[in-house]
Amino acid sequence: MISFQTPEEMKEVIAALYRFIEVEVEPLRKKYQKELENERYFYDENGLYAERIQEAFKQVRLKSAKAGFYTMFGVPELGGSGDKFGPIAVALIYEAILKKYGLDPLVMEIFPAGLFTDGLTPALLGMHPETKDELVPRISKGEITLCFGLSEPDAGSDVWAMKTKAVKDGDHWIINGTKQWITNAHYAQYGIIFAVTDPDLVAKRKGGITCFLVPFDGKTCVATSSIPYMGQLGSRIAIVSIENARVPEKNMIGDLHQGFGKALHGVDIGRIVMASNCIGAAQWALDKAINYANERKAFGVTIGNHQAIQVMLADCAMEIYAARNMVLHCAWKMENQDKLPIKEISMIKAYCTEMLQRVLDRCIQIHGAMGLTNEMKLEKVWRWARTLRIPDGTTEIQKRTIARRLLQGDTSFQ
Ligand SMILES: Cc1cc2nc3c(=O)[nH]c(=O)nc-3n(C[C@H](O)[C@H](O)[C@H](O)COP(=O)(O)OP(=O)(O)OC[C@H]3O[C@@H](n4cnc5c(N)ncnc54)[C@H](O)[C@@H]3O)c2cc1C
Known part of the structure; x- marks a missing residue:
């Protein structure tokens, strides 16, 4: 029997989310009203989120993590509740939020961006146990955020045209390249970076791309500039420059050459x-x-x-x-x-x-x-x-x- 009724437990989750917004998010909206309502204060002169906006977003994230919403769609292998809240829950909950609040930047911070570029994303599956133990608790609490670095200046729809390279050096990898249009790059502590590890496989379109967790260390991996678009004074997307970033083997995510x-x-x-x-x-x-x-x-x-x-x-x-x-x-x-x-x-x-x-x-x-x-x-x-x-x-x-x-x-x- 097909049922199109929203299940009772889903209605309860949506009601709990509305309550969370009322109690935890609305006071922040009042506190940061000036910055939230006027784009001149929302972004700084470089098109980055103003400090107070970053502060407001972080507070929503931390509160959401404490209440259990931040990880509710996360992959179960990393401690998320995605096994209880699958695609149907995602569909009903996002619909309910956008219908009530429209495009509300504070409310959007309750969940990690797009559910795959940040937070307990499936992209993190296959992490080394040591890296997992070190980072997953902090990601779950919303203390550190991530970005998803796939696109490049010359590789958008055609991912195979990727030029970023990772070369093995002992038990480390040296990564070089440029990523473009990367959401959250300026604020993330780590990038999930895709790089060519076997050009021959890439040429045959049969693999050869590997995924690495690269820390934004301010020297070898840096978000260089934000890219304003569609009439905004700034944006969350940025260019990422990676120059001789040296990451240990344990920062590889998943299998070698299988990043695509x-x-x-x-x-x-x-x-x-x-x-x-x-x-x-x-x-x-x-x-x-x-x-x-x-x-x-x-x-x-x-x-x-x-x-x-x-x-x-x-x-x-x-x-x-x-x-x-x-x-x-x-x-x-x-x-x-x-x-x-x-x-x-x-x-x-x-x-x-x-x-x-x-x-x-x-x-x-x-x-x-x-x-x-x-x-x-x-x-x-x-x-x-x-x-x-x-x-x-x-x-x-x-x-x-x-x-x-x-x-x-x-x-x-x-
Ligand atoms: C707001 C925003 C956020 C983003 N965030 C991220 C992020 O976090 N991480 C990340 O890695 N990337 C991100 N991107 C990049 C995004 O994934 C790319 O912009 C997208 O894949 C398209 O690539 P492109 O812009 O290079 O366009 P191109 O691939 O150059 O395409 C140009 C035009 O050609 C068309 N085209 C290309 N190939 C074909 C084909 N085979 N058949 C028919 N038409 C074709 C396209 O549809 C398009 O109309 C983001 C982009 C935006 C706008």
């Missing part, structure tokens, strides 16, 4: 996160548009009486409904089927990110000039929605995966 599969592993849950964020944010925007359509008057009636507005509202609702069911179905497949639903994971990433942008665009239109103001925050979420079509595999790369699966005979929609 590792990189893809965590991205799956990241795509559920991203798609569910989109569904929550789209409902947040639609709620605003419905309220406005019921209040704002033009030509003697509230604008909700005009058919053109009704059509936009209906188009938003249809797309949200379709997207939401896609995500839940895909999450269900991830939890209940042996094989990873590769085609469906790509579908939800591509569809939900594009859906959110269309929904936001209509909701801005319904608000008229008000929709363009900072006050409504719709334009900010629209800019964010636009960015989502690029990271974790562009829309085109997702469609390439979907088509390849279809052509290989995976034509089932069940």
Whole structure:
């Protein structure tokens, strides 16, 4: 029997999260209001988070870890509760948060970024026991954070074009290269860095990339500059310069030459996160548009009486409904089927990110000039929605995966 009802225990978790936000996060919002509400204070002159913003984020992280939320989706092998809170829980919880709070930077800090670039990410599976004992307790408490260094100036969609190299030197590895667009690089203590260890295997696209944990030591591994984008005065993404970083063998994660599969592993849950964020944010925007359509008057009636507005509202609702069911179905497949639903994971990433942008665009239109103001925050979420079509595999790369699966005979929609 298929059930689309949110399970009772999930409703309780969501209620507990709302309470946590009320009791622990809202006081911080008041304390750091000036920095949170004005981008001129949110970022410093170099486009980095202002010190007080870093302080606020750290407090949310530490409180979230203490309450058990920070690690609730983490891999069980490292002490996370991802076995209890699988893809369906991820989908329902992220949706609930974004629907209620929209794109709220403080609230977003409750969980590690994307669930795969930081925290107890699947990318850490295969750590050396010594490194694991040393770092995992501190990662779990939110004391130290990570970043995920895969992309490079000349290697984005085509990861195989990677130039960062790791060369063996006794019981150490010497790593050289540049990583680009790396989320959280400026604030992380360690980078999960992917490097070429066997160029011949890489040339054949048969492996040859290995994953290492590289400390940001301020000399050999450094986040050099933040990259402002989409009208922001700064950002969380940065360029990472790695010059003769010497890391011990125990910092290798997983098997030699097998880093590529590792990189893809965590991205799956990241795509559920991203798609569910989109569904929550789209409902947040639609709620605003419905309220406005019921209040704002033009030509003697509230604008909700005009058919053109009704059509936009209906188009938003249809797309949200379709997207939401896609995500839940895909999450269900991830939890209940042996094989990873590769085609469906790509579908939800591509569809939900594009859906959110269309929904936001209509909701801005319904608000008229008000929709363009900072006050409504719709334009900010629209800019964010636009960015989502690029990271974790562009829309085109997702469609390439979907088509390849279809052509290989995976034509089932069940
Ligand atoms: C906000 C943000 C955060 C990010 N965070 C991280 C991070 O933490 N860690 C990390 O490693 N990376 C991160 N990235 C990088 C991201 O993963 C890459 O930007 C992405 O993989 C695309 O690579 P690219 O930008 O080099 O575009 P390219 O690969 O150069 O693509 C350019 C265009 O060509 C298209 N294209 C390329 N190949 C094909 C093909 N075979 N078929 C059809 N079309 C194709 C693309 O879809 C795109 O439209 C982040 C990016 C952003 C924007």
